[in-house]
Amino acid sequence: MTERKIALVTGGSRGIGLACALELAKAGCDIIINDICDAEKAKPALDEIKACGANAYFYSFDVSNDEAVKENVDKMIAEHGRIDILLNNAGITKDGLFLRMDMEQWERVIKINLTSAYCVTHAVIKYMMKARQGSIINMSSVVGLHGNPGQANYSASKAGLVGLTKTLAKEFGSRNIRVNAVCPGFIQTAMTAELGNIDEYLKAIPMRRLGTPEDIAKVVKFLALDTDYVTGQAIEVAGGLII
Numbered sequence: 001m002t003e004r005k006i007a008l009v010t011g012g013s014r015g016i017g018l019a020c021a022l023e024l025a026k027a028g029c030d031i032i033i034n035d036i037c038d039a040e041k042a043k044p045a046l047d048e049i050k051a052c053g054a055n056a057y058f059y060s061f062d063v064s065n066d067e068a069v070k071e072n073v074d075k076m077i078a079e080h081g082r083i084d085i086l087l088n089n090a091g092i093t094k095d096g097l098f099l100r101m102d103m104e105q106w107e108r109v110i111k112i113n114l115t116s117a118y119c120v121t122h123a124v125i126k127y128m129m130k131a132r133q134g135s136i137i138n139m140s141s142v143v144g145l146h147g148n149p150g151q152a153n154y155s156a157s158k159a160g161l162v163g164l165t166k167t168l169a170k171e172f173g174s175r176n177i178r179v180n181a182v183c184p185g186f187i188q189t190a191m192t193a194e195l196g197n198i199d200e201y202l203k204a205i206p207m208r209r210l211g212t213p214e215d216i217a218k219v220v221k222f223l224a225l226d227t228d229y230v231t232g233q234a235i236e237v238a239g240g241l242i243i
C-alpha cells in the first residue's frame with residue numbers, strides 16, 4: 001500500500017483553503033490546516049475533512065511570523081513525518097485608492113500575503129528536498145497579473161507570488177519539486193462578500209457567474225496530484241474574466 005500524501009493548507013479553516021483541503025482529502029491525502037484562529041473555531045473544518053475519510057490536524061499560527069512558522073513546521077514534521085503538498089493560501093485585503101493608502105495598510109498586506117509564502121516555503125522546502133519530491137501551490141489572483149484600482153497593495157503582493165513561483169520552479173525543478181500559482185477571479189467567499197452590486201462584475205465575466213471555492217480546488221488538486229510535469233505556471237481560474 002502506498003503511503004498517504006500529506007498536504008499543508010495555510011488559511012485552511014474556511015473559504016478557498018477549506019475547499020482545497022476537502023478536495024485533496026477526497027483524493028486520498030491527509031490534511032494539516034493552519035489558520036490564525038483558535039482550535040475551537042477550526043473544529044468544524046477539521047470535522048468536515050475527517051468526514052472525507054482523511055486524517056486532519058490543525059496548527060494555529062500567523063503565517064507571517066517567521067519564528068512561529070519554523071517552530072510549527074518542525075513540529076508538523078516531528079508529528080507526521082512529511083509534507084508532500086504545500087498550499088500557501090492565507091491572505092487578506094486592505095483595499096483603498098493608492099493616494100490614500102498608508103504604510104501600515106501597504107506593509108500588512110505584503111507581509112501576510114507575500115512574506116508569509118517566503119516564511120512557510122522556506123521552512124517546508126528543506127524537508128521536500130530530503131524527500132526528493134514536492135508540490136507547492138501559491139494562491140495568487142488575477143489582479144496580480146492584471147492590476148485592479150483600489151488594490152495596489154493586494155495586487156503587488158499577488159504579483160510577487162507569481163515572481164516567487166516562477167523563480168522557485170527554476171531553482172527546485174531539478175529536485176523534483178514543482179511550484180505553481182493559481183490566480184482566481186471573483187470567488188464567492190467571506191473575502192468577496194462585501195463587493196456590493198455583483199451585476200457589474202457578472203457583466204465582465206463571460207461565464208456569467210462568480211466562481212466557487214470548489215472551482216479553485218479542482219485546479220489545485222490537478223496541480224498537486226494529477227500532473228508530474230507542470231511547473232512555474234500561473235493558472236487563471238476566473239470564468240474568462242480576462243481573455
Ligand SMILES: NC(=O)c1ccc[n+]([C@@H]2O[C@H](COP(=O)([O-])OP(=O)(O)OC[C@H]3O[C@@H](n4cnc5c(N)ncnc54)[C@H](O)[C@@H]3O)[C@@H](O)[C@H]2O)c1
Binds near residue numbers: 062064184188191192
Ligand atoms: N475570494 C476571492 O475572490 C479571491 C480571489 C483571488 C484570490 N483569492 C485568494 O485566495 C485566498 C483565500 O481567500 P478566501 O476568499 O478564501 O478568503 P477568506 O478570508 O475566507 O480566507 C482566508 C483565510 O486566511 C486566514 N488568515 C488570514 N491571515 C492569516 C495569517 N496571518 N496567518 C494564518 N492564516 C491567516 C483567515 O483567518 C482565513 O481563514 C487568499 O489568499 C485570497 O487572497 C481570493
